Amino acid sequence: MGAFITSLGLMVVAFAAMEPLTAATHRWVMHGVGERVHRSHHRVRHGRWEANDAYPVMFAAVVCVGLWVGFNQPGWAGLVPVGVGVTLYGLAYALVHDVYIHGRVGVFGGHRVAHLDRLAAAHRVHHLYNGAPYGMLLPIVPAELRERARRTDRDPLEGASPGRRGERVAAVPRT
Ligand SMILES: [Zn+2]
Numbered sequence: 001m002g003a004f005i006t007s008l009g010l011m012v013v014a015f016a017a018m019e020p021l022t023a024a025t026h027r028w029v030m031h032g033v034g035e036r037v038h039r040s041h042h043r044v045r046h047g048r049w050e051a052n053d054a055y056p057v058m059f060a061a062v063v064c065v066g067l068w069v070g071f072n073q074p075g076w077a078g079l080v081p082v083g084v085g086v087t088l089y090g091l092a093y094a095l096v097h098d099v100y101i102h103g104r105v106g107v108f109g110g111h112r113v114a115h116l117d118r119l120a121a122a123h124r125v126h127h128l129y130n131g132a133p134y135g136m137l138l139p140i141v142p143a144e145l146r147e148r149a150r151r152t153d154r155d156p157l158e159g160a161s162p163g164r165r166g167e168r169v170a171a172v173p174r175t
């Protein structure tokens with residue numbers, strides 16, 4: 001039972017730590033040294049994939065190595081619950097960012113979820129100005145940018161999700 005609680009704790013901590021870690025990676029790697037690849041995500045996508053999709057593949061590869069070590073190397077078993085927490089975060093990120101906000105799979109159709117629309121409104125600010133917020137599940141939007149975004153009808157998320165045109169502008173709350 002003690003080992004289970006420890007594993008559960010590691011998993012939760014890993015999940016929570018991923019938000020600031022992801023925001024920092026987005027800020028200093030994807031909008032830093034690795035900007036060339038991430039740029040594709042800030043342009044209108046033609047076709048199903050974008051160069052930026054290489055990022056989640058690379059992150060998943062790192063998690064796979066971590067899980068392999070956790071399963072196979074004595075003394076490193078803690079990496080397994082950490083890997084599970086990181087994977088769950090990645091799953092949540094993909095569902096919120098790629099499936100819901102950018103409408104890449106089309107499963108949501110016109111169905112709106114109020115809380116996810118708030119996250120979409122925050123992410124719209126990132127796409128409008130290529131700056132903050134860099135986080136996804138707990139985005140920190142500077143008040144000045146939030147205000148600036150409120151005054152513009154330009155919606156960079158719309159072009160990125162064909163099939164949801166029209167409804168997007170009305171659906172994203174300007175708060
Ligand atoms: Zn995006």
Ligand SMILES: [Zn+2]
Pocket residue numbers: 026030031038042126
């Ligand atoms: Zn970005």
